[in-house]
Amino acid sequence: MFTITPAQIGSIKDDTLSGLTVALALVPEAVAFAFVAHVSPEVGLWAAVIVGFLAAAIGGRPGMISGATGALAVIMAGLVIQHGVDYLFPAVILMGLIQISVGVLRLGKYMRIVPYPVMLGFVNGLAVVIFLAQLQQFFDIDPVTGEKTLLETPILMATLGVVLMTMAIIHFLPKFTMAVPAALVAIVSTTLLTLFATQVGFDFGIKTVGDVAPIGGLPTLPDFSQTMGSWDQIVDTFMIIFPYSFAFAAIGLVESLLTLGVIDEMTGTRGCGNKECVGQGIANIVAGSAGTMGGCAMIGQSMININSGGFGRLSGIMAAVSLALFILFGSSLIEVIPVAALVGVMFIVVLATFEWSSFRILRKVPKHDAFVLIVVSVITVITDNLALAVGIGVIISALVFSWTSAIRVVADISVNEEGAKIYVINGPLFFGSAKVFSDLFTPDDDPDEVIVDFINSRVVDHSAVEAIDSLAERYTKRGKNLHLRHLSVDCTNLLNKAGDLVEVNYEEDPNYKVADDKLA
Template identity: 30%
Template sequence: MLNNLPPLAPFRPRLLQDLRGYNVEKLGRDVGAGATVGIVALPLAMAFAIASGLKPEAGLWTAIIAGFLISALGGTSVQIGGPAGAFIVIVYGIVERYGVANLLIATASAGVLLFLLGLFRLGTLVRYVPVSVVIGFTNGIAVLIALSQVRDWLGLDIAKMPGDFFSQISTIAHHIGSLNPYAFGLGTLCVIGLFVWPRLWAVDSQFRRQLEHVDTMSALKATSRLPAPVVALVTLSLLAWAMKLPVETIGTRFGGIPQGLPALALPEFSWQTVKQLVTPTLTIALLGAIESLLCARVADQLSETPKHDPNQELMAQGVANFVVPFFGGMPATGTIARTVTNIRSGAVSPIAGIVHAATLAAVVLIAAPLAQHIPLAVLAGVLLFVAWNMGEWREFGRLKHFSNHYRLMMLSTFLVTIVFDLTVAVELGLVLACLLFVRRQSDIFRADPLPQLDPDVVQFRLYGSLFFGAVSKIDPIVAAVEKSHAGVRVELDASQLISLDTSGLDSLEQLHKLVAKRGGQLVLNHLNPQPASLIERSGFGARLRGENASAEHA
């Protein structure tokens, strides 16, 4: 029996393949792209960690360590790994309910699960999650990310935000009187700047055209290449520091970022604790798998590099998520925004992702003390922008073009993600998808009567799949048999019957018993391979042939 199992997936990082024929020209492109993405990742990594209820260095070292491991061991050429916005709501809920130590254990356990998913070639299973479910929970997470940033955006005097949706709204409403106009102004300027900056330097923008003949245009062009989040972070932090604005910063809340390598720490582990963390572990693993493979598919579409290996990618994600908790990190996965930036910056191999991690490490080790001046309202503005870009809001307007089944799956997943939990939402979405698929397939099956040329013969043609959800559709045949005289011959044309399950087989056997009880014959004509195989393996085909042969001899 063990010999019939599929072989395990080989551990073959894409880096080894891409290094064949690697040259100086490719290295230059990768270094430029990696440095650019490293700068982009800096504010995002801190913002994701803070929004998740962790210290900013947790996000930074996750981006560095996991980013390096995912690029070095992954199954894609240009994907960038690290902390992701999708994890904010999940991690915050786990920290609030179980504590940081248990988050680390859940993340490491999820890493083991992810590695096993890849090792046993289950990477393709993630593709079976319906797109309506993915859009639903993605939009739901975007709403929750935006809501979680309202406290820092408005500068509200709230010691700790609760984890669930309605409690957050109630807490914000209760403390709205403590609004800090300076924090609100910085956060709003950040959001506006993030929207405006790339449009200012677009090829067809009026602003760029007016500067075409200015002597300093080359310097301005160099400035235009700076990522918008970095421009917002630097300029608004300088503004707040120079004007001594009374706003909360990384320094006032966390005491700054340690300048040095993270210490290796082993979280306290026990099987009793692991048993309590089954749901958080599954949530992190499920979301990490979905996000990383969706990101890999986006990279395949935008890049000319070879298509990704989903199993190798999951194994790399597993290694990264197993390792980062020992350095105080948070869950990591593939990140679409940074991956797209990497591709557009000219990356051609995983070396770019390794350079991205090295760039981040250099910035943290050299300039960590400067981070204490960053206002939290500015990081909130960055995450509000991330949430806006993360959500696929146009899909709500397009719902009118789709079926009620699609609307039900997307909207229910969206609402349950917001009100309850991502895991519950995905489970509900998959259950609904299965139920609606069963209903749709049962609607397709039908048994149509054929013209009755001989009063001793009842003929029907079967269409579609005869399975457990469609067995009631053969009732017209039963009714026709019951109305006919004894000794009737029932012929079923199965040329359009594409599949049959054991419930469908049982319904045919019950029909056969009814026909035999009335002294008649049941004949199945033109069987396709799958129905024929099941009928033969069950012995039903032999019984039919034997009885029909006996009737002909009689």
């Protein structure tokens, strides 16, 4: 799938040049994502600097680029619109604390349980939400009533023209050269065109970044007295921001760890997921304290970095430092960028994010997978809560798995030469299949000697252990002998009523753990 030559470390030269390239590509997306989150452009730009620098320096995956992302910007917009930007910064700090906790408790491995249909629904829903967020740029919004009216025809046509031109350059330029980031060329080209048109008397009134918010200088430190002035304010603020912070942390870690996995595959090396959780958490605490929107790993910029030879930590550090220099000394250039050009960049992000193959596979995958994909997409679009959508998708997938696994529990029944009836259990025995397991047996009709063989089964949890105990009690009450074979040591230790009925075979008995608090 990938053609990158495996490398254990990056060279100083390659990392430096790659970092400069990535910094140029970060500018348009950081500004665009800031608009999505309803914050000023410099809040997104400085987020890319702070998160990018710290995640690269202390995170768990050299060569990975972090910064402000669309997945986080979409749900941050909900908090900013409903409660104001003052609540965003403590929410980002709490997000970081949650991420550090996940890393310290070594919970990063549980990100692997997200099923593929859930991830498809997640990215599709995210793409739709980002697309819808861009449409507001084609309307004038009354500052008092909030009423939207479509832009005047000349302005609307000019805006659409800039959007289409931006998209065309980003799409077609890589077919001719990969020497410079296509998004950067598109931004520069459309900016120069609009400036030239203005100079020759064709000013269509297209909004620029500077019209929305000026850029320059260091980030403005937040005034936490508005949200943390007293104990009552702290409690009220926590109650407001915690659901958002939890969503920020979950989405940030999912996107970061998925990107980490892709980089691992490309480079033939292995990053540390739990260390990355801690690194992202520290980066977001600093970012929130500095008055920025925080962020997570960026798969697009990470691909640019790896493809440019940036395998080491220096590449991410150089990208962040270079971006900071752009902000401090090139802010006047950023302010003349047309907002329509950023909309074009985001539309390309939408097209690249949406999994168009999902339309094709919907008819081929099992119905429950298709259902999960659609449900996650719809919930994402309706609620703007990507963490909730992913959580619901995982729960539905788990329930479907439990049901399908439960109905697959069967028994091969035979009678040996001594007249004993043998039940060879096939399939996992857990809370979902315990009832099915019990129904396999007919104690009233069975002979005096019955053997239950678990050689093709696995006892997973305490519900399964209780089912075995109950089965033993049913046979014991009828004065019949029950023999249990090929159970693990853990399972045997948990059996209360059937413990004496287990036939222990140290050479053939399996060795696996049973999920039970008694053994914790």
